[in-house]
Amino acid sequence: MKIPSRLTTAAGSTLLGSLALTAFGSLAAFAQEAAPAAPEAAEAVAAVADKGDTAWMMVATILVLFMILPGLALFYGGLVRAKNVLSVLMQCTGITAVVMVIWVVYGYSFAFGGSESAYWGGLGKVFLSGIGPDTVSGSIPEYVFISFQMTFACITPALIVGAFAERIKFSATILFVALWVTFIYFPIAHMVWDSNGLIYNWGALDFAGGTVVHINAGIAGLVGAIVIGKRAGLGRDMMAPHSMPLTMIGAAILWVGWFGFNAGSALEANGTAALAMINTFTATAGAIIAWVVIEALSRKTASMLGAASGIVAGLVAVTPAAGAVGPVGAIVLGAVASAICYYMVAVIKPKLGYDDSLDVFGVHGIGGIVGAIGTGIFASSALGGVGYAEGLTMGSQVFIQIKAIAVTIAWSGIGSFILYKIVDVVVGLRPTAENESIGLDLTSHGEAAYHN
Numbered sequence: 001m002k003i004p005s006r007l008t009t010a011a012g013s014t015l016l017g018s019l020a021l022t023a024f025g026s027l028a029a030f031a032q033e034a035a036p037a038a039p040e041a042a043e044a045v046a047a048v049a050d051k052g053d054t055a056w057m058m059v060a061t062i063l064v065l066f067m068i069l070p071g072l073a074l075f076y077g078g079l080v081r082a083k084n085v086l087s088v089l090m091q092c093t094g095i096t097a098v099v100m101v102i103w104v105v106y107g108y109s110f111a112f113g114g115s116e117s118a119y120w121g122g123l124g125k126v127f128l129s130g131i132g133p134d135t136v137s138g139s140i141p142e143y144v145f146i147s148f149q150m151t152f153a154c155i156t157p158a159l160i161v162g163a164f165a166e167r168i169k170f171s172a173t174i175l176f177v178a179l180w181v182t183f184i185y186f187p188i189a190h191m192v193w194d195s196n197g198l199i200y201n202w203g204a205l206d207f208a209g210g211t212v213v214h215i216n217a218g219i220a221g222l223v224g225a226i227v228i229g230k231r232a233g234l235g236r237d238m239m240a241p242h243s244m245p246l247t248m249i250g251a252a253i254l255w256v257g258w259f260g261f262n263a264g265s266a267l268e269a270n271g272t273a274a275l276a277m278i279n280t281f282t283a284t285a286g287a288i289i290a291w292v293v294i295e296a297l298s299r300k301t302a303s304m305l306g307a308a309s310g311i312v313a314g315l316v317a318v319t320p321a322a323g324a325v326g327p328v329g330a331i332v333l334g335a336v337a338s339a340i341c342y343y344m345v346a347v348i349k350p351k352l353g354y355d356d357s358l359d360v361f362g363v364h365g366i367g368g369i370v371g372a373i374g375t376g377i378f379a380s381s382a383l384g385g386v387g388y389a390e391g392l393t394m395g396s397q398v399f400i401q402i403k404a405i406a407v408t409i410a411w412s413g414i415g416s417f418i419l420y421k422i423v424d425v426v427v428g429l430r431p432t433a434e435n436e437s438i439g440l441d442l443t444s445h446g447e448a449a450y451h452n
Contacts, residue, residue, distance in 0.1 A: 344361075
């Protein structure tokens with residue numbers, strides 16, 4: 001049967017209209033479902049790690065490990081007597097291994113676990129819970145951030161051992177460090193570097209660890225030197241460094257590795273990392289020149305030990321300032337810190353009479369304090385720095401820096417004293433007088449570094 005053309009057109013129009021309405025409704029429904037998913041999709045894209053940043057941070061992490069082993073170990077090893085060199089190398093090695101395990105088990109969580117506390121990160125990331133290869137922190141995989149911060153946690157307590165080198169049991173060193181990172185380092189790291197931290201929210205500037213690493217370790221070292229007491233024979237026996245070549249090699253490795261320490265603290269391959277990099281060159285150069293000139297004027301000689309000490313003093317001073325000051329300001333900061341550290345080591349320490357064996361407090365503690373205060377000064381845009389946060393002036397920033405220093409000194413000083421006393425009760429801090437006289441290499445480790 002033939003359908004009239006008029007009816008065919010009407011039916012077609014009706015069918016097309018129905019199809020159009022159905023299609024429109026489907027599109028509208030899809031749009032409604034897709035709308036909430038759009039931010040999630042954007043977030044997923046944003047959460048992909050940047051390959052360039054990731055590659056740089058992996059290199060920076062390895063550089064910081066290079067600072068500890070072999071850098072710091074050789075630097076300290078050369079400064080002690082031949083009978084104790086292996087004990088220092090072993091302490092640095094043992095500390096690194098123990099802190100790595102602690103960091104993975106609970107240290108990372110205590111420092112960066114996501115807690116809203118101003119003092120610790122909580123238990124949210126114990127055993128690295130909830131973290132996998134695809135978990136991102138900023139523009140890098142969180143595993144890379146964890147590893148980078150882990151190397152900081154390792155080197156800080158390793159610095160302390162220089163203050164009481166040649167006169168502490170190996171077991172006491174390891175027990176003290178395990179307690180110290182738990183109760184001193186992790187809380188300070190959280191307070192300074194976590195967005196919920198007490199000192200972070202004051203607006204303190206600590207780019208790579210002036211308070212967290214150097215002042216923290218320097219104060220703990222000073223307390224340890226006083227609690228443990230002086231080396232037997234100090235002032236009577238010859239206690240000069242047994243190998244300045246080892247010390248120079250260690251200092252040079254520290255300088256190279258420090259580029260990972262400072263420039264890596266930008267957490268990206270960007271302009272701030274570049275600024276930290278050039279400042280790590282210039283501040284250190286200024287510090288070397290200052291130490292050597294002062295030494296030449298006061299003692300009529302420019303020693304290799306002085307140059308190595310200047311290297312470390314400059315690196316320490318620029319650590320909190322690396323991403324905030326200009327290259328010329330960094331030269332001045334390094335030179336000033338070096339001069340003050342020299343005076344502390346050469347004049348004040350002998351007058352006060354404490355035995356900070358390798359000048360941990362005199363260089364790291366004092367250099368860290370000078371660097372932290374100097375950061376508040378040289379960050380000024382008028383002096384070539386990046387400037388201050390809105391509403392802050394040089395005076396207010398320096399006041400914040402001093403508050404951060406005071407909290408670090410109090411937390412580390414009081415806490416470290418308590419921990420030393422606990423360790424002394426549990427295992428004893430000091431070896432017997434006979435073992436100390438023979439040397440810790442043989443008595444603690446059954447080895448000798450050199451054989452005639």
